[in-house]
Amino acid sequence: MALQHLEFSYEGTPGATIPMEWFHSGVVGSGDMEVLLTRREQQGKVTVKVCTPVRGFDQVWDKVLARFVQESGCGDLELEINDNNATPFIVSLRLKQALQEARGGEPA
Amino acid sequence: MESMIGRGRDAISMIVDPDSFAENQVGNVQVPEGYGPGAVVGTASLNGRPVTILANDAQAVNPRFPVVYFGVIGMEEAYKMASAVYESILADRDKPVGEKRPLLLIVDTPGNGPGKVEEIFGMNKATGAYQLALAEARKAGHAVIAMVIGRAISGAFLCHGLQADHILALPKECGTMIHVMPLTSISRITKMDIERLEELSQESPVFAAGVDFFYRLGGVEEIVPAPEGMRDALARHVELVEALKREGHYEQTGPWSRGALGAERGGRTTRPEVLRRMAEEFAAVSSSYLA
Amino acid sequence: MSYGNGQKMSFLEANARQRANWLVDEGSFTELLGPQDRMTSPHLPALGEAVSFDDGVVTGVGRIGTRPVFVISQEGRFIGGAVGEVHGAKMVGIFRLALDAYKAAAEKHPDDLDAYRPAVVISFETGGVRLHEANAGLLAHAEVMDMIQDTKGKLPVISLIGSKVGCFGGMGFVAAATDAIIMSPLGRLGLTGPEVIEQEMGKEEFDASDKSLVSRTTGGKHKYIMQDCNILVEDTIMGFRRALCDLLAQPYEKVCACRRIGSYQLVKEQMDLVALAVELNPGDAKDVWRYYGNEHPEQLPELETAEFLRVVHRRPKEVR
Numbered sequence: 001m002a003l004q005h006l007e008f009s010y011e012g013t014p015g016a017t018i019p020m021e022w023f024h025s026g027v028v029g030s031g032d033m034e035v036l037l038t039r040r041e042q043q044g045k046v047t048v049k050v051c052t053p054v055r056g057f058d059q060v061w062d063k064v065l066a067r068f069v070q071e072s073g074c075g076d077l078e079l080e081i082n083d084n085n086a087t088p089f090i091v092s093l094r095l096k097q098a099l100q101e102a103r104g105g106e107p108a
Numbered sequence: 109m110e111s112m113i114g115r116g117r118d119a120i121s122m123i124v125d126p127d128s129f130a131e132n133q134v135g136n137v138q139v140p141e142g143y144g145p146g147a148v149v150g151t152a153s154l155n156g157r158p159v160t161i162l163a164n165d166a167q168a169v170n171p172r173f174p175v176v177y178f179g180v181i182g183m184e185e186a187y188k189m190a191s192a193v194y195e196s197i198l199a200d201r202d203k204p205v206g207e208k209r210p211l212l213l214i215v216d217t218p219g220n221g222p223g224k225v226e227e228i229f230g231m232n233k234a235t236g237a238y239q240l241a242l243a244e245a246r247k248a249g250h251a252v253i254a255m256v257i258g259r260a261i262s263g264a265f266l267c268h269g270l271q272a273d274h275i276l277a278l279p280k281e282c283g284t285m286i287h288v289m290p291l292t293s294i295s296r297i298t299k300m301d302i303e304r305l306e307e308l309s310q311e312s313p314v315f316a317a318g319v320d321f322f323y324r325l326g327g328v329e330e331i332v333p334a335p336e337g338m339r340d341a342l343a344r345h346v347e348l349v350e351a352l353k354r355e356g357h358y359e360q361t362g363p364w365s366r367g368a369l370g371a372e373r374g375g376r377t378t379r380p381e382v383l384r385r386m387a388e389e390f391a392a393v394s395s396s397y398l399a
Numbered sequence: 400m401s402y403g404n405g406q407k408m409s410f411l412e413a414n415a416r417q418r419a420n421w422l423v424d425e426g427s428f429t430e431l432l433g434p435q436d437r438m439t440s441p442h443l444p445a446l447g448e449a450v451s452f453d454d455g456v457v458t459g460v461g462r463i464g465t466r467p468v469f470v471i472s473q474e475g476r477f478i479g480g481a482v483g484e485v486h487g488a489k490m491v492g493i494f495r496l497a498l499d500a501y502k503a504a505a506e507k508h509p510d511d512l513d514a515y516r517p518a519v520v521i522s523f524e525t526g527g528v529r530l531h532e533a534n535a536g537l538l539a540h541a542e543v544m545d546m547i548q549d550t551k552g553k554l555p556v557i558s559l560i561g562s563k564v565g566c567f568g569g570m571g572f573v574a575a576a577t578d579a580i581i582m583s584p585l586g587r588l589g590l591t592g593p594e595v596i597e598q599e600m601g602k603e604e605f606d607a608s609d610k611s612l613v614s615r616t617t618g619g620k621h622k623y624i625m626q627d628c629n630i631l632v633e634d635t636i637m638g639f640r641r642a643l644c645d646l647l648a649q650p651y652e653k654v655c656a657c658r659r660i661g662s663y664q665l666v667k668e669q670m671d672l673v674a675l676a677v678e679l680n681p682g683d684a685k686d687v688w689r690y691y692g693n694e695h696p697e698q699l700p701e702l703e704t705a706e707f708l709r710v711v712h713r714r715p716k717e718v719r
Contacts, residue, residue, distance in 0.1 A: 173677075183673045183676070184670075187670045190666045191663070191666055191667075194662075194666065195663075198663070220590055220591070221591075222590075222591040222596055222599045223591075223596065224600065224605050225676055225680070226590070226591070227589045227590065227591060227616050227617060228616055228625075228676070228681060228684050228687060229672055229673065229675075230575065230589075230622075230625065230659075231590040232571035232572045232574070232588070232590040233627065233659055233660050234669065234673075235572045236544075236572035236575040236660050237575075237665070237666050239541075239544045239572065239576070240547070240548055240576055240660060240661045241663075243544060243545055243547075243548035244548060247548060262528065262533075262537065262569075263527070263568065263569055263572075265537070266540050266541055266544070266569055267572075270537070270538070270540075270541035271544065271545065287534070288528050288534065288536070288537055289530060294530050294533070297530055298446060298530065298531060300446060300447070308445055308446070312445065314442050314484065314531075314534050315442070315446075315530065315531055315532055315533050315534060316534075322534060325534050325535060325538060327534065327538050363542040363544070363545040364542060364545060366538060366541075366542075370535075370538065376484055376535055376538070377441075378438075378441050379484055379485075379487075379488040379491075379535075381438075382432060382438060382488035382492060383491065385438070386431045386432050386458070386492035386493070386495075386496065387492070387496065389431045389436075390431055390460065390496050393429050393460070394500075397429075397460055397462060397467040397500070398507075399465055399515060
């Protein structure tokens, strides 16, 4: 019943981090999520912490996150996600938007 | 043990000096008979000193506002109580702190008036007006003490009780109820098993219904073991609060002090951390805002 | 989105952080206890409820002209903007800082205080107490009311109501207790939420699913007619910001004159209004609109804001 805490780690692109120390995006509405991106010098690694009320979807998270890291080519980042039943589609969308906003572009 | 639910008027007689209660008489004003019948206001003596009484009458029905019965605070009731508070402030405006008449709130109310007419005309103003009046009296130096004798439910407790300097309550054995919502309703809304909620409420008092939980959160200063003890306990807390105010320790009274009490009793420990960090963060940037 | 484009955005659609940033002068907003502090609710995890780094409220300080403006902006999408321990403490914290800032301003600018007097601005989007931590939320409401009383005579507290969730429950009277209320026609303000009234009075008397009924009873236009909303604006960030700036440019006494409760005199005025409620015994808010001289009350809900403001008759300040 309690909230789930999941942790993941991916080999990202060294140096492909964000320009500021941290960046926040999103609202934890129903079916939505927020993400806090933090710059971390960690040999390109992208580490992810997910806090979610949903159980049993560890592998789905892993797939969505791995794909995001690969497609966006980001690195040296920590992502902290507070999720409230977001679908995999929403998760990828929000992550892409967050990274884009952090890099100074308008969200997609 | 004896329950005081629905017995606001009995509680008044048990608390004040015998035959001293003059209903509807506060300061220079006589409240019209029958106005806001769900609320009882007036002046009495406590150990020979004048006090303003503000109570619920759960037996009364307001013929003009059908949602007002069973101790509900409607628009007339809330403004009647607010007027009695302002009259008390006016009557003692030239007296020094410590000599201003105390205000005693006798609390047994299940809610604020929940109706269509109430919303059209603004029930939120009525309950807000009474709270502001109480806060003003408190800050002007009156001792404001609440005694929960029955139900102190959610917004009605905010209206009539939570603006007091100190809050006392009879124990749950007397049938006293303090909550926002019973656990059964919380269970329905959060879709959690009632058994699990009961188990969780043992560790954390923040959502469970009951006097003891409010005590741990600092929402109640003292639990008075039995109705016979109400009179002495109220007199004692009047003295305590007046002593604090004479010394200028207003921060040790009222809602703010209950925040500190909640941390001390282990019920609300994050609140002080939030306040501390906000102050710290503002201090770091304040020079660019405070020109 | 840029500040300039943000101004054109719907207040209703914007999120709490956007509102906070765009209501004050460009680039002046500093969030206090923002997401980077990760101050989530300590109570929600055990109940399996999602947490948020800001606990559903954006708090911080910005500037309007020379004046520091302390902002509380609630996020309705997170548990309906409901108030728990952290959320409530953040509100209280903002008031404490504003009161300290007032003290500093009063010392530094005794002759020119109106230009430097801090303000508190609350963008409400909430149903009041958060059930998952109900007791802590309830106690926080009492603290906020206590703080509002502390601001009287010192600094203006201004309510903005134009969000999806509206402003109900305990926060309904918190808003009533502030100095001035700015709403859009989409804003909702009340004590008892529509569903609870339906439960109490029956569907025949109050159908909570009837959106126009809910709007007539609690919406910005109705509250404006009743003088329970002081300024009615279009549903844009700019609409709210302009009204806020104009209001703060007034001498403090003018802002205080917007109050509806908070003194014996005002309570007497409200008692006259309650007597009128008895006399009229309206079946619908439209009956009251007609009483105040609106000959075709049924047309008011349809009107564009500007047209509505041009034709509407409001409750005269001296009730009858």
